[in-house]
Amino acid sequence: MADTERWLELLEEKGGRITGPRRAIVELMANSDRALSPVHVFDLARAKYPKMGLVTVYRTLEFLSELGLVERVHQPDGCHMYLRAANGHEHLMICSGCGKAVYFSGDDLSAFIEKISKESGFLIQSHWLQLHGLCKECH
Amino acid sequence: MADTERWLELLEEKGGRITGPRRAIVELMANSDRALSPVHVFDLARAKYPKMGLVTVYRTLEFLSELGLVERVHQPDGCHMYLRAANGHEHLMICSGCGKAVYFSGDDLSAFIEKISKESGFLIQSHWLQLHGLCKECH
C-alpha cells in the first residue's frame, strides 16, 4: 500500500493530477504481482471506480510507463500486458498460466554482451533475459 | 537462394502446394535478414506477385512458422514481426533502426536457470535472451 502513495506522489511531481480513475489503476498496478492486459485492468479497476473508461486505462498505463513505474511485458503468444516495473535492472520470469511474475537478478551477462557487440559492430542498448514457465500453483 | 528451394521442398513434403504467392513470400523470408511485419511482407511480396492478398501473407507466415522456418520476433515497441528461424536454439540481436537481426549462440545459462527455478518453484519451459541496439549502418 505504501507503493500506491509513492506512485501518486511521483505522478503529481511530474505535473499530473491525482484523480479517482488514476488512483484506482495505481492501487491495482502497484500492488499486483501479475501481468495484466489493459482490458483486465479495466475490469478490475471498475470494482473500485465503476465509471472507469477503457480509454483512461490505456492513457494511465502509458503515463505510468513513461514514469517508469510500469512496463510492457512480452510473452511468446502476445505482448500487450503491463506489470509494475523492476527495481533497477532485473530480469523477469512469467507464468504462462496466470501471468504471475517474479523479478530476479544475479546474472552477469555484461562480458558476454560486450563480446557479441564487438564481433558484430552492433551498439547494444538493452537486453532481455526472460524465463517462461509455470508457477507453483499452475503446475 | 538455395534456402528458397529447401523451404519449398519442406513445404511440399508437409502436404502443402507450391504456388505463386507462396513462392514470392518464401523467396522474401528465406533471403532476408530483417524482421518484417505482415504488412511489410505484403508490400514487398507484391513486387514479385502483384495480385497477392494480405490474408495470404498471414496464412503463409503462419504455415512457415508451423514448419519452423520462420518465427515471431518481439521488440520493445511491438511484437508482430517475422524472421527466418534460427538453427537450433540461438539467441537474437535486433537493430531498433532497420530490424536487421543476427542470431548468435555461445551462452550457457542452464546452471543459472536451474538455480532460479529451484528457488522459485517455477517450472521453466523456455527462455529468451535478446539484445536490442543499433547495427553498424544505423549508428
Place this chain on the structure above:
DNA sequence: ATCCTTATTGATAATGTATTTCATTATCAT
C-alpha cells in the same frame, strides 16, 4: 469557500490489424 484555468475524463468515432467466410482459381496426382 468560490472562482477559474486547464488537465482529465468517457462517449463516440475512426483507424489499423487480424480472422472468418466463401465463391473462384490453381495445383498436381491420376
Place this chain on the structure above:
DNA sequence: ATGATAATGAAATACATTATCAATAAGGAT
C-alpha cells in the same frame, strides 16, 4: 486432359488501439 481439393483473394467481421471533443473535475488563486 480431368477431377479432387488445396489455396487464393475479396468482402465481411471481430478486435485492439488511437483520435476527437464536449463535459467534468482538480487544485491553485482569490
